[in-house]
Amino acid sequence: MASSVATAETGEIRIAKQYGLAYLPLMIMENQKLYEKRAAELGIATKPVYMTLGNNTAANEALISGNLDVITNGPPGFLIFWARTKGTRNEIKGIAPLLSQSMWLNTRDPNVKSVRDLTEKDRIAVTAVKTSTPAILLQMAAAKAYGDAEYAKFDPLTVSLSHPDGMNTLLSGKTEITAHFTSPPYQNMEVKTPGVRTILTSEEVMGGPSTFNLLFTTTKFGEDNPKAVEALVKSLDDAQAFIRNNKEHAAEIYLEMSNSKNTSKAEILELLNDPGTTYTLTPQKFMTFVQFLKRIGTMKTTPENWKDLFFVYVHSQPGD
Numbered sequence: 001m002a003s004s005v006a007t008a009e010t011g012e013i014r015i016a017k018q019y020g021l022a023y024l025p026l027m028i029m030e031n032q033k034l035y036e037k038r039a040a041e042l043g044i045a046t047k048p049v050y051m052t053l054g055n056n057t058a059a060n061e062a063l064i065s066g067n068l069d070v071i072t073n074g075p076p077g078f079l080i081f082w083a084r085t086k087g088t089r090n091e092i093k094g095i096a097p098l099l100s101q102s103m104w105l106n107t108r109d110p111n112v113k114s115v116r117d118l119t120e121k122d123r124i125a126v127t128a129v130k131t132s133t134p135a136i137l138l139q140m141a142a143a144k145a146y147g148d149a150e151y152a153k154f155d156p157l158t159v160s161l162s163h164p165d166g167m168n169t170l171l172s173g174k175t176e177i178t179a180h181f182t183s184p185p186y187q188n189m190e191v192k193t194p195g196v197r198t199i200l201t202s203e204e205v206m207g208g209p210s211t212f213n214l215l216f217t218t219t220k221f222g223e224d225n226p227k228a229v230e231a232l233v234k235s236l237d238d239a240q241a242f243i244r245n246n247k248e249h250a251a252e253i254y255l256e257m258s259n260s261k262n263t264s265k266a267e268i269l270e271l272l273n274d275p276g277t278t279y280t281l282t283p284q285k286f287m288t289f290v291q292f293l294k295r296i297g298t299m300k301t302t303p304e305n306w307k308d309l310f311f312v313y314v315h316s317q318p319g320d
Contacts, residue, residue: 009044010225013232015070015215016053016062019258020163021184021271022212023072025098025239025279026050027257028250032242034235039228046228055162056128063218064090070217070232072098074133075289078216082309083293083301085218093222094310095215096233099240100284102276103134103212104187105141105200107179108170114199115141115154122157124179125166129158133202133212134181140205140292151296170196183212184271185263209278210285222311233281233313240279247272283310283319 013035017023029035035048051068053059056077062068064085073081078094085091105115105124112118115138126134135158143151159177161169167186169177171193179199180190190196202210215232222229243250251268254260271277286306293299303309306319 009046009228010069010221011045012047012049013070013225013228014049014051014068015232016051016059016068017072018053018056018059018162020186021254021268021277022099022101024243024250024254025236026072027253028239028242029235031253031257032239034238034242035231038231038234038238042227042231044227044231046225046231048232056132063092069221070095070215072213072215074136074213075211075286076133076136076293077128077131078214079286079289079293079299079309080131082216082303083299086301089220091219092216093219094283094314095217095222095229096236096281096310096314097211097214097283098236099212099277099279100209100282101184101212101278102209102274103137103181103183103202104191104198105134105138105179105181106170106187106190106196106198108173108193108196109178110195112179112199116145118154118157118179120157122178123159123176124154124157124181125161125169125177126158126181127160127162127166129160130155132160136289136293137200137202137205138181139296141200143292143296144205148295184274184277185260185267188267188271189262203276206285206288208285209276210288211283214283229311230313237281240281243272243279281314282317283314285320287320 017026030050039046059071063071126132138154139151142153163186166180169175170180251265294302307315
C-alpha cells in the first residue's frame with residue numbers, strides 16, 4: 001500500500017518565489033536541499049523546482065493553468081484569490097506562512113508627515129494595485145483615517161512595481177514615485193538614504209505583527225499529493241529553524257542566491273535580528289484582513305475561521 005501511495009505522488013513540485021528577504025526560507029530550502037531530505041523520509045521521489053517571479057497575477061494564472069504547483073502571495077491577495085476560487089475546480093488553499101514581518105510606507109516628500117498629507121501629486125509604489133498587501137494596508141489606513149466609505153482614497157495614487165524597482169525609482173528622485181510601501185531589505189535601505197523616512201508601518205495598521213506571505217496551492221493538488229505537501233511544510237519548518245539558529249550562514253546564502261549588490265552581510269544580519277521579523281509557520285492576522293475585506297465588499301465569500309483557509313498541516317499552530 002505504501003508503495004502505491006508513493007507512486008501516486010507527483011514527480012516534481014514547482015514552487016514560485018519572489019524578491020526580497022521574505023523568501024529566504026525558500027532559498028535555504030533550495031540551497032540546503034531540505035525538501036529532498038523530507039521527501040525521502042516520507043518515501044516519495046518528488047523533486048522541487050524553484051522559480052522566481054515578480055508578478056502575483058502571473059503566478060496566480062500559472063497556478064490555475066497547471067504551470068506551477070505552489071505559489072506565494074501576501075494574505076490579502078491570497079484571500080481575494082481564495083474567495084474567487086472557492087467552490088470551483090480551481091479552489092485554492094493555504095499550505096503555510098513563510099514569515100511575519102513589518103512593512104513600511106516610506107516617502108521622500110518632506111511635506112508628507114502621515115497618510116493624511118498624501119495628495120493627488122503623490123504616487124506610491126506597491127507590488128500590485130488594489131490586491132497586494134501594501135495596497136490593502138493603504139486601504140485599511142485610509143478607512144482608519146477617513147472612514148470605511150473612503151477606503152479607496154489612495155488607490156488612484158498607487159503604481160504597480162516590484163520591490164526592487166519601487167526602491168530604485170523612489171531613490172532616483174527622477175520619477176513620479178514619491179513613496180513606496182515595501183518590505184525588508186528594501187525599506188531599510190531606503191530609510192538610510194537622506195530625505196527618506198517612514199510614515200506608516202503594518203503594525204500600526206494591523207494592531208500587531210501579521211503574516212507577510214504564505215505558500216498555497218490548489219485544493220486538488222494538495223489532495224492528490226498529500227505527502228509532497230507535507231514534505232514542503234516540514235522542510236519549510238526546517239528552513240525557518242535554520243534561519244533562527246544559523247543567522248550568519250543564512251545571511252551568506254541570501255547574498256549568494258539573491259545576487260544582491262547593494263546590501264552587506266552586516267545589514268542582512270541586522271534585519272534577521274530585527275524583532276519585527278519572525279520566520280514562523282503560525283498564521284497571524286488573517287481574520288483581521290478577512291473582516292476588513294468583507295466590510296468593504298471585496299470578499300463576498302468568507303471563512304468561519306483561519307483554519308478554513310489552510311490545509312491541516314498548520315492547524316495545530318496558534319493562528320488568528
